[in-house]
Amino acid sequence: MTILTPANSFDDVTQLDTTTIAIGGAGGAANTPLQNLCNRTYYLKLRLDGLGKAATTNNYNDLANLPALGSAAYQNTASFASASDGVLARSAVQPSQLSGYGIVNPITTAGDMIIGGSTGLQQRLPAGTNTYVLTMVGGYPAWAASGASIPNVQTITSAATVTPTYSNDVVEITAQSAGLTIANPTGTPNNGQAILFRLKDNGTAQTIAFGTAFIGIGGALPTTTTAGKWEYFTGIYSSADSKIHIILPAAVQS
Known part of the structure; x- marks a missing residue:
């Protein structure tokens, strides 16, 4: 008696009618349902074998016969x-x-992220600046400055002109040895954003001048350092007049 040879095919199983002549042999009607079941069993076996391998390699292409x-x-x-x-x-x-x-991997640099863009397709979100946090803007992910307690500090020993940046929280001048001009900051500020100025001269009082973006609130802008003393004053950006309001009087080391 010959053994049926299975095919990799998930066949429908043929039902013999009452009028079917049950003839055996290759292609015979009596063997057709058996061949269908043999094929289905072999088809399922191949896929189970592939699942076992793919579970080990975690690779789709190891799924046999797909x-x-x-x-x-x-x-x-x-x-x-x-x-x-x-x-x-x-x-x-x-x-x-x-x-x-038709899918392109948009990542180009370490730290990039893939997000769903406004078109509904994947797009690259570059790595954020240190201390920035991921937030939602207009329904889409975006980086924003963190409200964390670790400030960004712009430190200068001494310079004739210091230009703050709105990405920094503190401007620190540690040993100013010449007349100082604090220029208008660069960058795009948010309404109510604050910059703390912390400065000290080299033991000799130095003149201070401010850019046109600064105005004094509570008094006139300081015009000189206090020799050998730390001096603090805070500027708060106001979108109402596009100015940095310096809250006065400044705090001077005793």
């Missing part, structure tokens, strides 16, 4: 509504394998 990633056959697999469903169903897809589906 279309290769990126192939037209894979994208048209009937079990997926679309090619993108097939991608989502296989967690082991590697970035280098996505191009076969």
Whole structure:
């Protein structure tokens, strides 16, 4: 008696009718349902064997007898509504394998993130500045300055002109040895954003001048340092007049 040879096919199982003549042999009607069941069993066995290997390697392509990633056959697999469903169903897809589906890996630099952009497609979000936090702006992820207690400090020993930046919280001048001009800050400020100025001369009083963006609140802007003493004053940006309001009087070391 000959053994049935299985085929890799998930067949429908034929039902013999009452009028079917049950003839054996290759292709005989009596053997057709048995061949169908043999084929289905073999089909399932191959896939179970592949699952065992893929579970070890975590690689879709180790799933035996399935279309290769990126192939037209894979994208048209009937079990997926679309090619993108097939991608989502296989967690082991590697970035280098996505191009076969019209998907481009947007990451170019360490620290980048992939986000859903305004068009609904994936796009690159560059790594944020140190201490920045991820937030939502207009419904999309974006980096923003952190409210953490670790300040960004711009430190200068001495300079004729110091230009603050709005990305810093503190401007520190440690040993000013010449007349000082604090220029208008660079960057884009937020309404109510504060900058703390902390300065000290080299033991000799030095003149202080301010850019046009500064105005004094509570008194006139300081015009000189106090020899050998730390001096503190705070500037708060106001979008109402696009000025930095220096809250006075300044605090001077006793």
